[in-house]
Amino acid sequence: xxxxxxxxxxxxSVKSTRKITKAxxxxxxxxxxxxxxxxxxxxxxxxxxxxxxxxxxxxVGGSDSAPKLLRGTGSxxxxxxxxxTAERGLCGGFNSNIAKLARVxxxxxxxxxxxxxxxxxxxxxxxxxxxDLGDLFVGHVDLSEVKRLGYTNAQDIAKxxxxxxxGGEFDVxxxxxxxxxxxxxxxxxxxxxxxxxxxxxxxxxxxGAIFDYEPSEEAILADLLPKGVATAIFSAxxxxxxxxxxxxxxxxxNATRNAGEMIDKLTIQFNRSRQAVITNELIEIISxxxxx
Amino acid sequence: MANTxxxxxxxxxxxxASLSATAVQIPGADGDMTAMPDHAPTITTLRPGLLKVxxxxxSSEYLVTGGFAQINGDSLSVLAEKAIxxxxxxxxxxxxLIEDARAxxxxxxxxDDQTIVDDAAKLLAxxxxxxTHMSL
Numbered sequence: 451x452x453x454x455x456x457x458x459x460x461x462x463s464v465k466s467t468r469k470i471t472k473a474x475x476x477x478x479x480x481x482x483x484x485x486x487x488x489x490x491x492x493x494x495x496x497x498x499x500x501x502x503x504x505x506x507x508x509x510v511g512g513s514d515s516a517p518k519l520l521r522g523t524g525s526x527x528x529x530x531x532x533x534x535t536a537e538r539g540l541c542g543g544f545n546s547n548i549a550k551l552a553r554v555x556x557x558x559x560x561x562x563x564x565x566x567x568x569x570x571x572x573x574x575x576x577x578x579x580x581x582d583l584g585d586l587f588v589g590h591v592d593l594s595e596v597k598r599l600g601y602t603n604a605q606d607i608a609k610x611x612x613x614x615x616x617g618g619e620f621d622v623x624x625x626x627x628x629x630x631x632x633x634x635x636x637x638x639x640x641x642x643x644x645x646x647x648x649x650x651x652x653x654x655x656x657x658g659a660i661f662d663y664e665p666s667e668e669a670i671l672a673d674l675l676p677k678g679v680a681t682a683i684f685s686a687x688x689x690x691x692x693x694x695x696x697x698x699x700x701x702x703x704n705a706t707r708n709a710g711e712m713i714d715k716l717t718i719q720f721n722r723s724r725q726a727v728i729t730n731e732l733i734e735i736i737s738x739x740x741x742x
Numbered sequence: 743m744a745n746t747x748x749x750x751x752x753x754x755x756x757x758x759a760s761l762s763a764t765a766v767q768i769p770g771a772d773g774d775m776t777a778m779p780d781h782a783p784t785i786t787t788l789r790p791g792l793l794k795v796x797x798x799x800x801s802s803e804y805l806v807t808g809g810f811a812q813i814n815g816d817s818l819s820v821l822a823e824k825a826i827x828x829x830x831x832x833x834x835x836x837x838x839l840i841e842d843a844r845a846x847x848x849x850x851x852x853x854d855d856q857t858i859v860d861d862a863a864k865l866l867a868x869x870x871x872x873x874t875h876m877s878l
Contacts, residue, residue: 491756664786
């Protein structure tokens with residue numbers, strides 16, 4: 451049985467751990483609210499953008515003159531996986547879930563004989579994938595210095611991806627991120643961004659109108675498609691931000707609770723040993739007195 | 743005939759305005775145009791410039807760069823990559839935009855594609871004209 455001093459130290463150390471996890475949980479809760487707000491604020495833009503793009507790509511998409519970003523390069527031999535994760539750990543399964551999804555996808559593509567390239571955004575995903583896919587890395591985007599995610603961050607990533615596309619480095623690009631459902635549920639998601647596909651959610655409400663286009667439909671589409679990539683990346687970044695904080699919040703909540711249980715258990719053990727020591731002393735005194 | 747239409751101005755980061763407007767002047771890629779209620783449905787891309795909104799409550803101006811406007815008969819949505827109310831624009835911000843445009847112009851000059859160079863030059867000119875126009 452460990453002695454009383456050891457037990458006491460142990461209890462103190464678990465108590466300070468609990469303080470830290472509790473503080474992290476509260477910080478994550480505050481950040482989560484902010485992240486959710488910015489995710490919500492970006493939604494109108496993304497929705498309208500996709501609605502217009504859906505209309506445009508439906509009318510232009512079929513023709514041969516459609517831009518490469520929409521039509522694809524004609525082959526799908528080289529895949530670029532953009533894996534977006536957090537810069538920090540201690541957020542439950544958040545990072546590893548995204549990494550796992552990317553790893554499975556990469557394996558699947560390799561079995562089909564495709565070439566896979568990986569672009570990582572966020573340090574944790576890079577670390578998680580280094581062992582299995584390290585030789586496939588083509589780049590890394592570091593967001594650790596970024597305090598508040600802005601559209602410019604998404605634009606920078608999009609620029610990187612687009613310049614690689616223009617350089618013929620890949621045919622298909624897929625982004626991996628975590629979709630925020632609620633604090634306990636985040637769904638790792640893979641979304642193909644190049645060639646672009648737009649879900650037509652707005653069908654039915656005002657799709658009856660026939661639009662004039664200025665300049666031509668093709669020119670507008672060519673102008674907007676790169677922006678569509680940035681918009682998709684931006685929404686993914688924001689979803690990821692909210693998911694990260696949500697995951698961290700529930701992970702830290704669990705950790706705090708576990709620490710509490712551990713403290714209770716250790717305290718009982720401590721009290722029992724203390725009592726055992728007292729009983730022992732009493733027995734010694736009594737038997738000493740009897741011996742006289 | 744309705745004399746106002748629903749006007750929305752959204753940027754990727756937030757929604758800036760949502761109100762009833764009587765007329766909106768849009769800096770379209772092919773030239774400025776003013777949209778009023780019952781305008782023919784049109785989609786146009788934007789060049790960097792000023793967006794002027796006239797509403798019964800008063801008019802307002804925004805600096806917008808990149809994006810597009812979607813005009814329906816009874817509503818108008820402007821999706822701009824960057825949109826700032828004119829009152830909040832500072833010379834420094836504008837300088838930054840001009841600097842960006844200049845940098846991309848310089849970068850484009852090195853390439854062979856003449857259209858990209860022209861586009862970048864036009865962007866730069868637009869930005870500079872904007873600065874003069876706003877007399878900052």
